[in-house]
Amino acid sequence: MAFNPLNWLLGFFSLDIGIDLGTANTMVNVSGKGIVISEPSWVAIDKRTREPLAIGAEAKEMVGRTPANVLTVRPVRDGVISEFEITQAMLEYFIGKVHQQSIVPVPRPRVVIGIPAGVTKVEKRAVYDAAISAGAREVYLIEEPVAAALGAGLPINEIRGSMVVDIGGGTSDVAILSMKGVVVSRSLRVAGDELDEDIIQYVRNKYNLLIGQRMAEHAKIAIGSAYHLPKEKTARLRGRNLLSGLPEAIEVSSVELREAMSSSVQIIVDTVKDALDEAPPEIVADLMDMGICMAGGGSLLQGLDERLTNELNIRAWVAEDPMSCVARGAGIALENLPMWNSLFVGLGRDGRG
Ligand code: ADP
Numbered sequence: 001m002a003f004n005p006l007n008w009l010l011g012f013f014s015l016d017i018g019i020d021l022g023t024a025n026t027m028v029n030v031s032g033k034g035i036v037i038s039e040p041s042w043v044a045i046d047k048r049t050r051e052p053l054a055i056g057a058e059a060k061e062m063v064g065r066t067p068a069n070v071l072t073v074r075p076v077r078d079g080v081i082s083e084f085e086i087t088q089a090m091l092e093y094f095i096g097k098v099h100q101q102s103i104v105p106v107p108r109p110r111v112v113i114g115i116p117a118g119v120t121k122v123e124k125r126a127v128y129d130a131a132i133s134a135g136a137r138e139v140y141l142i143e144e145p146v147a148a149a150l151g152a153g154l155p156i157n158e159i160r161g162s163m164v165v166d167i168g169g170g171t172s173d174v175a176i177l178s179m180k181g182v183v184v185s186r187s188l189r190v191a192g193d194e195l196d197e198d199i200i201q202y203v204r205n206k207y208n209l210l211i212g213q214r215m216a217e218h219a220k221i222a223i224g225s226a227y228h229l230p231k232e233k234t235a236r237l238r239g240r241n242l243l244s245g246l247p248e249a250i251e252v253s254s255v256e257l258r259e260a261m262s263s264s265v266q267i268i269v270d271t272v273k274d275a276l277d278e279a280p281p282e283i284v285a286d287l288m289d290m291g292i293c294m295a296g297g298g299s300l301l302q303g304l305d306e307r308l309t310n311e312l313n314i315r316a317w318v319a320e321d322p323m324s325c326v327a328r329g330a331g332i333a334l335e336n337l338p339m340w341n342s343l344f345v346g347l348g349r350d351g352r353g
């Protein structure tokens with residue numbers, strides 16, 4: 001291609017944005033700056049007009065507290081982009097926010113978006129279209145586990161296997177990669193949200209106490225675990241007693257929460273094991289050196305790394321800043337689009353968006 005000074009200038013000033021469109025959290029990485037936005041993937045809408053009223057952290061605050069005319073939704077829940085218009089509003093808001101942050105007027109950004117593995121063609125198209133109408137100049141889609149591996153610094157372009165387990169809110173994704181390609185992958189709808197649900201159910205059955213989603217998540221983060229702790233802990237839960245109808249606070253222990261979450265945790269462990277079972281032996285040998293990299297907020301559950309290590313006989317380790325791996329990986333892909341071209345999810349014949 002002939003050198004075009006205009007294009008060169010455009011490239012120099014333009015924004016490159018990596019977005020992790022997670023089921024629980026959206027993270028935005030700007031090349032040269034790092035993570036600039038990290039907000040819950042929540043949108044509050046007017047029930048009648050379906051106009052967005054609040055997006056991100058503000059919308060999450062409203063969850064469980066809305067009046068009759070307001071609805072709070074997570075458009076990417078369970079790894080499925082269910083609400084096109086709402087997803088678009090969310091992308092517009094996040095892309096617009098970054099665009100406004102730059103001091104000089106800049107051309108429309110190039111965007112790489114991490115999307116949940118296993119979304120349908122229609123959904124991919126929807127995200128692509130949403131990003132274009134949200135103001136992106138070029139859009140590339142990358143599957144989240146692949147982006148997570150890139151962001152975690154795994155050598156996925158080399159001729160040896162690496163493995164990533166990304167545990168998010170709605171889905172857990174497992175991928176074994178080699179030579180910029182996926183060798184084995186698994187995706188399941190058991191992840192952080194399900195653990196919260198488990199806690200709600202457990203407390204309801206054992207104590208007749210009804211607690212909210214956020215209370216459950218809070219307890220999980222504070223004292224939840226997947227393996228016995230050196231020192232077990234307790235937390236206070238507040239909710240409504242279902243028998244008396246009155247507010248009540250109780251104390252639960254980390255042992256109880258572990259029991260509450262145990263079958264879901266086991267499902268995640270078994271899925272990782274399944275993926276390993278399917279990997280060719282040369283790759284298994286590689287993984288014995290490198291271990292299994294864990295990413296996503298769910299990987300922060302205490303003792304999950306130990307649990308995996310113990311059950312799989314391969315060392316599992318949590319990536320640095322596991323919640324931002326996907327967005328940072330998308331940023332790395334943007335730095336050298338031709339090099340990572342094979343990783344992008346194709347929408348059309350040319351293999352890009
Ligand atoms: P997604 O990619 O689906 O948006 P994230 O990677 O942002 O999801 O992870 C969100 C999930 O991680 C939530 O279920 C949240 O409760 C959980 N999480 C965050 N921090 C912790 C922690 N310290 N311990 C256990 N779970 C955590």
Ligand code: MG
Binds near residue numbers: 020022023166167169
């Ligand atoms: Mg994620």
